Amino acid sequence: VVVTIGSRDPERAATGALEIIEAWPEHRLVIGGAGNEQAAETDMVVMATPWEAAVATVTEVSGALEGKVVISVANALVREGREMLAMIPPRGSVAASVAAALPGSTVVAAGHHLPAPVLTDLARPLQADVLVCGDGAEAKQAAMDLLALIPGLRPLDGGSLAQAAAVEAFTAVLVGLNIRYKAHSTLGLAGLDNSRVPPRTPAS
């Protein structure tokens, strides 16, 4: 897999890519950095800006995203006192807003509950279920196949893009748990253990 990190500042992206390569030389990672426009030229694009910048960011590169699968990981959360609360965007979810801004792309919502700080601990792969929501079956499967490359994850078909509203909002509950218990919680669903359920990616 070849990864391009996109940024408003290509130099910042290049520096970030280099830091990742140098942190895990044994993995021989193929990662580069580029401006958002160039990053959007790749086969599959992950939209991972703060929620309030999501629509503007994809709109700027909508031409390059035509015909592509775009994975939205953004959660619309607002701080109120000591809590983060879910904010419901006008279309129900950030993913639905991104989809409305990209009529020529297929938007899939995934990865909302994966805590970045522990996801980067490659020595101890995160054990997590990842809900993947979308209206295009092929696009959803492509996103699930990509996630299945990450050790310890179990991508699950979370239904249509309409379900992204519930998935994104639930992140507020997980962030609250993290604050109260000083932890990095994620999702692990019980009862999904029959032959129809995809296996978890081996942790090593």
Ligand SMILES: NC(=O)c1ccc[n+]([C@@H]2O[C@H](COP(=O)([O-])OP(=O)(O)OC[C@H]3O[C@@H](n4cnc5c(N)ncnc54)[C@H](OP(=O)(O)O)[C@@H]3O)[C@@H](O)[C@H]2O)c1
């Ligand atoms: N952090 C987590 O554990 C986690 C887990 C699951 C989902 N998410 C979701 O993933 C998204 C990113 O989270 P994060 O923690 O990585 O946030 P972040 O560090 O604040 O933002 C990620 C990147 O977005 C770009 N960005 C920031 N403001 C922007 C703006 N106004 N316009 C365009 N680009 C902007 C920045 O890149 P450049 O400045 O280089 O352009 C920044 O490095 C959020 O929507 C969050 O809800 C986060």
